[in-house]
Amino acid sequence: MKTTFRASPDVALIKYWGKKDAALRIPANGSISMVLAGLDTTTTVEFQDHLTADDIMIQGETKEIEVKRVRKHLDRIRQTFGKNGYAKVVSENNFPKGTGLSSSGSGFAALTYAAVAALGLTDVSSQQMSILGRLASGTACRCACGGFVEWTEGRDNETSYSQSIYPADHWDLVDVIAIVSRDMKKTTSTEGHALAETSPFFAARQAHINGKLSVIKEYLAAKDFTPFGELIEAEALEFHSILHTSNPSFIAWYPGTIDVMERVRMLRKNGIEAYFTINTGFNVHVLTLPQYQQQVADTLQESPFVSQLLTAKAGPKPNPVTTHLF
16 A cells, blocks of 8 residues: 655744654653654655665665664564565655755654554554654654654653644744754764753753643643743754753754844844744744734844745645655
């Protein structure tokens, strides 16, 4: 059976950094994110009898490190459900990958859903899909869900998973994403997580992270944008302080990153409500309300560092599409 699924990355509002269990990708703390409709990974999977190995192409390429990771995840899915056979996999993004925009999250969420469907499995729970995604990429645990998502860190493989706390249409937020570079990150998230506890500020962050998770859920429930924005911006800066002070340090920002941050603060001084957040890269998410979207976009586009703007809103969980990639 040939199946194609489309999944979206997310932007972490309250982020996780560090892992309780690196092998199982169990995070040091829970997190909350928004899945981003408009940014998509589309993946087609078909198990074919004549194949003697998985045939994998990602964004028109067959890079060994990426192919190896996809094969490992297909092995995991086959083992989980007691299935055999090799698959042809083709995956494409409509946004830059490896630049801190959670492309691994959408990629492995799409792969998980497409592979499970291609095996003819119809009774796999959303919780199990989230767990499977987590084992391939921590962020895929959240991207396996839709709307506004909470990842409970849990204690073990069965208790660490994500679920939607609000659907995509709960709140009409706009994410204007400023692309300041298409470079691949110099330090991967996996490498960065391993350094988290070397920061002298890591323990202080962990001491109050659960309080931030509770507070942001209150703001989400009330759709109270000003304190919501203030919290996610402060959270991004705190999060990157851990990266900046780890040993060795992990500095993700580019000059364009800082320029965009300053432009967002200038917007607020001019009465335009917008707040930035940054995942583990250098490209910047700017969250705002629909009535301010054009003014935010116009201001960011004026930056000499911004090569492209992407726009997203809260989106659904991975969903099947009828147009296949091969």
